[in-house]
Amino acid sequence: MSKYELNSAEERYQPGSGDLVLANKLEIIDAAEMDALESGLLLMLYEQLFISQQPPATLSFEHIREWHRKWLGNVYDWAGKLRNANLAKDGFQFAAADRIPLLIAGFEKQYLSRFTELNTLSRAELAGFLAECHVEFILIHPFREGNGRLSRLLFDVLAVQAGVGVLDYSLWDEHKAFYFKAIQAGVSGNFAPMIRLVSDILPD
Numbered sequence: 001m002s003k004y005e006l007n008s009a010e011e012r013y014q015p016g017s018g019d020l021v022l023a024n025k026l027e028i029i030d031a032a033e034m035d036a037l038e039s040g041l042l043l044m045l046y047e048q049l050f051i052s053q054q055p056p057a058t059l060s061f062e063h064i065r066e067w068h069r070k071w072l073g074n075v076y077d078w079a080g081k082l083r084n085a086n087l088a089k090d091g092f093q094f095a096a097a098d099r100i101p102l103l104i105a106g107f108e109k110q111y112l113s114r115f116t117e118l119n120t121l122s123r124a125e126l127a128g129f130l131a132e133c134h135v136e137f138i139l140i141h142p143f144r145e146g147n148g149r150l151s152r153l154l155f156d157v158l159a160v161q162a163g164v165g166v167l168d169y170s171l172w173d174e175h176k177a178f179y180f181k182a183i184q185a186g187v188s189g190n191f192a193p194m195i196r197l198v199s200d201i202l203p204d
Contacts, residue, residue, distance in 0.1 A: 010078040010144040011085050022145060024075050037075065042149055045071045046166075049153075055161060059115040061104050061142075068143055068150055076145070083144040092184060094141035103140045111136065118162040126162050127202055130155060131194035135186030159202075167201050 012023040020031045028034045045067060049055075056063055069080025082101065087094045095103055111133040121129060134155055141147045156166045172179050175197075182193035 010076075010081075010083060022076065025077065026075060034075075038072070038146070038149075041071055041075070042153070046153070046156075049157065050160065050166065055157070057116075059112045059157070059161075061108050061112065064142075064150065064154060067153060068146060071150070072146060078144055082142050085144060087141055087144075090180070092180075095139055100140060100142055104142060107136055107140060115158070115161060118158060121162065123199075123202060123204075126164070127195050127198045128191065130158060130202075131191050131198045132186075133158065134198070135183055135191060135194050138183050139186065164203055169201065171201055172197060 009023060013019045014021045014023050014027065014029050017029040017031070021029055021034050024034070026037075028037065048070070049067070065080045065082075072079035082097075082104075084097050086097050111129070114129070118126065118129070134151055137151045137154060138147065143150070152169055159165060159167050178193065179197060182197055185191070185193050
């Protein structure tokens with residue numbers, strides 16, 4: 001389907017959902033039901049990545065696409081595919097859809113290519129790396145849905161590689177306003193607020 005077609009699958013809502021649930025293969029119309037399903041499927045993906053499988057030797061964006069497809073592939077037609085729609089949240093505009101491939105290439109080069117050296121970084125260096133990587137991924141927002149949760153999965157894969165293990169993000173959830181401001185600050189290259197949030201959840 002053309003990326004310029006307004007009625008693309010990723011922009012449609014499920015009939016009967018009151019524009020609260022995206023069009024899906026299961027014809028779910030209740031937002032709470034969809035949230036519960038997505039959460040359960042994400043837990044299964046976590047178990048697969050951190051318990052059943054060996055961690056990847058290297059990391060590329062194709063791994064992230066595959067995670068998204070495995071997570072939501074039975075729910076949405078566009079799972080694992082880069083978004084074609086421009087997205088905004090609370091008036092904040094994410095990267096334009098037509099810039100995503102170029103931004104991903106830069107993201108791979110600047111962050112994912114350093115995957116194998118993460119276990120050599122000091123705690124302060126790791127906090128800075130993880131903070132910048134997280135902000136950049138959120139700003140790119142490569143997929144139609146699930147970017148926030150997938151960003152935490154990526155964060156955990158990086159943290160495990162660095163030797164600190166899967167992290168607890170409840171502090172971020174308790175301070176959502178500060179978290180959102182930290183993301184916004186990253187647009188201008190100010191990563192200090194996000195580094196503070198990352199440092200607060202990294203084990204000593």
